Amino acid sequence: MSFGAPLGLLALLALPAIVILHLFRRRLRQRRVAGLFLFREGPLVASAGRRRTRLMRSLSLLCELVAALCAALLLGGLDLGAGASERHLVVVLDDSASMGAVGPDGSPADRARAAVAAAAEQAGRVTLVLTGARPTLRLGPREPSALAAQALAGWTPSQPAHDPGAALALALELAGPEDRVLVLTDDPELQPPPRCELAAVGAPLGNAALLSARRLARTDGETLLADVGWWGPSAGETTLRVESAGGAALLARSVQLEPGQVAHLSLDLTASSEDLWVRLSDDALALDNAALLLPEPLRTVRVASLLDAEAARLLALERALASLDGVETVTDPAAADLLVTGAPGALTQGRTELVVGAPGTERDEWIGPFLMDRRHPLVSGLSLQGVVWSAAPGELDGVPLVLAGRQPLLAEAVEGSATRVLVDLDPARSNLAQSPDWPILLANVVERARATLPGPELVNVRVGDLLVWRPPHGDVDAACELVGPDGERQPSRGVRPVVFESRRTGLHTLEREGAPLARWSVRFADARESDLSGRGARSEAARQPPQAAGAAAVARGSAGRVEARWLAALMLLAVAGDWLALRRRGGEGR
């Protein structure tokens, strides 16, 4: 038994609805009497506020339930016969990008389409499952096999490397014990579950890939950092070209690479605010040959200091900030994104406050060991080797990130988009400011402040990365939508910041009422998929073949086929019966 439109089964809710209507309907027995006037002064039945009454198993109820059941099964596309008599084929299709690599004999995707078509000829029903981090149903479940070719016509494998286990588990759930499960991939090393047949349809190919590409602004221009890899049986050559968005060639560099070698290129470009295309020569896999690089937005963090001159000198604040990129020192605290102060003040949304100081006069000197929350970005890169940390004893108002024994030395408190970093430190008695950890800690705090700036965090991302956009402070309208490279629109979910998962390569635009808010360029970069040298062909039968369909099942299938017309006829009969029952009851009342 199968349902062509399972959502149609929602119509089954009509069954309890009918029963409830019958339970609460005002259902009166009728009786003809001669002296009705003798009852007249009696209290009438309440005409409102109906109460539940005993369910009467009337012909009307039966007919209505049968009619509703038939209608629901019709809407759900019930097909008893198909499920019982036709063989069901479940195909797991590797959706990784390497399946789209084109060789002399075509691509593995083409061979997979042919394999599905051949297998579907022997089955009546087909279910197509695409692998991925979250497996998806390309067709099915249990759709007619004639639809398989159409379902795969527009299939373009584009997923990064992933574990096919989730898709295999889904396929085994959808397959019955008598159903065939076929796995189509280009990875000959894949070991499917015993119930599955394996057909590896790949072929080893040489392929060059653009593994990373980044634009760095310089004072006198731009630098393009690119990683180019090559995988093949022998040394290979590819050409990296840089083009403007309009197609003008800006630069070309030929690269000779050994098998498995990754070349790190640094190319100087003139400063440009345009989008740049970085392309490699055509090869087997086109997906990893191009990247559109958008100009990285300037996310300058404005820093203001309220420290007294002695503390600022001891902390070498000016020098440390000058060593950081994307930092601007301002004198107006109200205009600052990061405020360095000696005592905590009032938190402002969208601002980060760094409090460095030790209250009171009592001091404890700590030389370690220091306990740090290594997962937290604020302490990333800190070692605190040789540091003498003089701090005032007592608790800090926040989540401790660095502790010496039970004494918290560094803590973070977050309120909305406001952050306060508390450093219990007496600069005059400590050597932290002279250690390499101090600029690292300052850099982490600056990056923490930069992360709260409005706008997109990163504009050139890889498939699978998150597209994050923070609205300006005070912007309460979170309604916007992401427009994909194919025009597909994806509304935001009303949470702030706005986060989308990138699934397709190309240019994505965030819009609000038609006005662009941000852009992202999503490129494919996954060395595991670009390496086509290990792809190959292999066939393996299922170690646990599907059970043979028994004679009883076949007989049940041939005799139990329920055609839609019979359901429709039964529904009409039930409706007619209900009409007659109600008419007769109405006649009794006259």
Next chain:
Amino acid sequence: MRPELERACLRYRLGAPARPLAGRAGDRIGRGTGASLEFMDFRDYVPGDDLRHVDWRSYARTEQYKVRLFREEVSPAAEVIADLSPSMAVTEGKERALRDLVEAFALWIARSGGHPRRLAAGGGRFEDGERVPIGAGVAAGAATGAAAAPAAASTLLPLEPLRPRSVRVLISDFLVEHDSGPDLRRLASGAAELVVVQLLDPWELQPSLDGPTALLDCEDGGRLDVDAAPRIVASYRERLARLGASLEGAARAAGARFARVTAGAPERMFADQLLPQGLVEPAA
């Protein structure tokens, strides 16, 4: 007539009327003098008297002509008037009981020498068995002019003119909102005897409501939705008792004999209800 009904009828006969009857010559004692063999009185002879009735023995003793007067024997006219409105067929048992009572009274009257007529109350013909709602006969009678003025104004009187000094039996459930007293008085007027029989279905006497019920008036189609509360049944029975008492009082006031009969088998109706109420007596 059904054998069962006939057997039950033969066990009983109509009870003796309270007043002497009038009518054609027959075998029932009339209210006046007549030609029966039963001596009633003497009177002086007047010319024209039948010489065969002169008491010659008295003349021999007193030399005065005396004429012997004998009790009149009559064959009374009788009308069995049945209410054929739909309410009398509200149940199959009630309708059958009505037919049985009409046939039984007609048979008892015929066996006592009377000439019964079967009439339909309110209009229509008894033979047709047509169901006429109470009140319809008024319009029909007024339209045809067949009925006398009093009959046309009544809902229980038949359209046909009633014979004077006839025995009249009226069978109905009397479940009407208006007062039946005027109808009974008109029927009793000019009648030798009026017998009023109120025929009710057992459910009408002891109603039971199994849950909320829609009561449909079989006369006018009116509808009343009632709960199955015992107080409703009690209230109904109280009103029915008041209605019965009022009807019985009206019948007594009209000089009629009254009996309340619950529809059932003929033997049970006769033995258990008509006999105790004095309407019939054992035939033997």
